[in-house]
Amino acid sequence: MKTKLAFVFVFFFLLIGTALNSFGQEGNETVEPFDASTFIMEHIADSHEWHLWSKKDGEAVAIYLPVILYSKGKGLDAFSSKKLAHGHTHNGYKIEEEGDLEGVIVNVNEEGRVDEANIPLDLSITKTVVGLLFSCIIGLILFLSMSRSYKKTGISHPKGIQSFLEPIILFVRDDIAIANIGIHKYEKYMPYLLTVFFFILINNLMGLVPFPPPFGANVTGNIAVTFVLAMFTFIITQFSGNKNYWRHTFATPGVPFWLLPVMIPVEIIGIFSKPFALMIRLFANITAGHIIVLSLVCLIFISKSLAVAPVSILFVIFMDCLELLVAFLQAYVFTLLSALFFSLAVQEHH
Amino acid sequence: MEQISFAAVGAGLAVIGAGLGIGRIGGSAMEAIARQPEATSKIQTAMIIAAALIEGAALFAIVVALIA
Numbered sequence: 001m002k003t004k005l006a007f008v009f010v011f012f013f014l015l016i017g018t019a020l021n022s023f024g025q026e027g028n029e030t031v032e033p034f035d036a037s038t039f040i041m042e043h044i045a046d047s048h049e050w051h052l053w054s055k056k057d058g059e060a061v062a063i064y065l066p067v068i069l070y071s072k073g074k075g076l077d078a079f080s081s082k083k084l085a086h087g088h089t090h091n092g093y094k095i096e097e098e099g100d101l102e103g104v105i106v107n108v109n110e111e112g113r114v115d116e117a118n119i120p121l122d123l124s125i126t127k128t129v130v131g132l133l134f135s136c137i138i139g140l141i142l143f144l145s146m147s148r149s150y151k152k153t154g155i156s157h158p159k160g161i162q163s164f165l166e167p168i169i170l171f172v173r174d175d176i177a178i179a180n181i182g183i184h185k186y187e188k189y190m191p192y193l194l195t196v197f198f199f200i201l202i203n204n205l206m207g208l209v210p211f212p213p214p215f216g217a218n219v220t221g222n223i224a225v226t227f228v229l230a231m232f233t234f235i236i237t238q239f240s241g242n243k244n245y246w247r248h249t250f251a252t253p254g255v256p257f258w259l260l261p262v263m264i265p266v267e268i269i270g271i272f273s274k275p276f277a278l279m280i281r282l283f284a285n286i287t288a289g290h291i292i293v294l295s296l297v298c299l300i301f302i303s304k305s306l307a308v309a310p311v312s313i314l315f316v317i318f319m320d321c322l323e324l325l326v327a328f329l330q331a332y333v334f335t336l337l338s339a340l341f342f343s344l345a346v347q348e349h350h
Numbered sequence: 351m352e353q354i355s356f357a358a359v360g361a362g363l364a365v366i367g368a369g370l371g372i373g374r375i376g377g378s379a380m381e382a383i384a385r386q387p388e389a390t391s392k393i394q395t396a397m398i399i400a401a402a403l404i405e406g407a408a409l410f411a412i413v414v415a416l417i418a
Contacts, residue, residue, distance in 0.1 A: 277406060284409030333402045 036298040044290055046128045046222060048081035048095075050213055063213060065130065069093060071107055071120035081124070093120065128225070131217025135202045143198075172197055172335060180339040181346065189342050192236060196229060197335040204286060204327035208320060220330075221287040223279065230279035233338045238271075241345040278337055285330050289323040357418040364411030371404040 042051075050063040064082035071077075074092070083090035089108055096106050107118055146162050153159075172194055177186040200220060209215035219225055247253070249267045251260070296319060299312045379397040383390050 277410075280410055280413055281402075281406035284413045285405065288409060288412060329398065329402050333399065333406075336399065 034298070034301045034304075036295065036302055039298060039301075040291055040294045043294055044218055044221060044287060046126045046218075048124055048126055049085065050127055050130070052213070065125050065127065067093075067105065067122075067124040069105060069120040069122060069124070072118055074107075074120075077120075127217050128219055128222050130214060131203070131206060131219045132225070134214040134217075135199070135206055135219065138206075139198055139202055168197075169194060176332075176336050176339045180336070180343040182343065185346050188240075189236070189339065192232070193335050193339055196232070196338060197331050200229070200282065200331040200334055201327065204330060205324075207286060207290065208323055208327065218287070218290060220282055221290055223283045226279045226283040229282070229334070230275040233278060233341060234272075234275040236338075237275075237341045237345045240342060242348075244347055244349050245345045274337075274341060278334060282330050282334055285326055289319070289326055293319050293323065357415040360418075361412055361415035364408050364415070367411075368404055368408030372401050375400050375404070 048065055048067055050065060052061045052063065054060050064080045064085070066078055067081045067084065068076070068078045077091065077093070079090065084093065084095050084105070087094065092108055093105050094108055096104050105120060105122055107120060142161060142165065146165055149160060149162060173186070173190060176197075177190055177193055181189060203219040203225075206215050207218050207221060249271065250264055252263055252267065255263050293316055296312050296315045300308050375397055379393050382393050
């Protein structure tokens with residue numbers, strides 16, 4: 001018990017120590033006022049480089065990720081994003097600094113004029129893509145090793161990683177799939193439900209850990225990622241809709257015929273709004289959590305006083321625990337609602 | 351006096367709605383558990399799901415406020 005207490009104290013002192021370090025660098029006159037919203041947006045948004053830390057003279061230490069572009073005139077181009085850092089132009093490409101196209105890589109010809117009609121297709125490996133690939137690797141390692149050990153030992157008592165993952169898989173099967181879709185039809189949807197549950201869970205958890213580099217990428221807080229997940233749910237729902245489902249949508253039983261012109265658009269909007277809500281719910285929950293944690297850390301820098309540090313860090317720890325709960329909960333709610341939509345699509349007439 | 355940011359005001363109003371909703375769910379969940387302590391885990395699960403859905407609606411408003 002005493003060693004555990006000692007650990008906690010050492011941890012706190014280390015945290016306060018890092019806060020102290022940031023004050024040691026504030027001797028020079030050229031310090032601008034700290035802009036909290038830019039700081040937060042930089043950490044949440046996707047970027048072409050992985051910023052690790054800033055050295056004392058303002059130089060940034062970062063991992064420069066590859067930029068892959070495809071444009072009609074020049075074809076496929078790939079180079080490190082270091083060439084585009086700090087507004088440099090490379091090979092006729094540059095990152096637009098302001099205006100409508102801010103942050104987008106655009107084509108520039110020799111005079112320096114931006115070619116608006118021919119914006120290159122940006123297929124780069126950005127921070128989010130690296131996080132995504134890394135979480136896929138983690139998922140593959142976990143589940144392939146689990147299935148291999150099942151093949152070797154057969155259906156016996158689980159050991160190793162199986163004993164951790166099996167209750168969760170059974171939970172998804174019993175409480176989410178069978179409870180909603182029904183015991184006869186749930187098997188078709190199990191692979192998708194399991195994949196989506198663990199994908200969201202692993203990515204949420206990875207977003208909570210700030211360091212070292214493959215962690216700390218804000219994958220599920222990127223609306224494009226959640227859009228694709230919601231689109232998968234939407235496509236599977238529509239393709240597994242049986243006659244009963246379409247009858248409910250276009251000729252809801254029990255509705256008088258003069259009300260149908262109102263009901264049909266409402267039902268069609270409902271078909272699209274349900275996956276849309278899934279997408280927004282996951283994105284907003286995860287992004288809001290990250291913004292809260294970052295704002296609490298920014299409190300130290302905004303107030304420029306050291307006394308705020310212990311309070312702020314305690315708040316951050318509390319918010320991180322809440323974020324942990326939200327990570328599991330959002331994975332569960334996404335999977336549950338997907339199963340619910342599938343059940344609506346395959347329901348038989350009672 | 352600086353300009354009022356309506357986006358922030360809107361986000362605050364949305365949180366009022368979420369707070370009221372989740373508070374009501376929590377309250378009824380407490381009463382239900384008090385009536386029938388054996389059903390605690392089922393009630394708890396239902397409460398958490400309903401809270402997540404209501405929070406989803408509130409976060410719609412936050413997203414719109416962020417965009418503005």
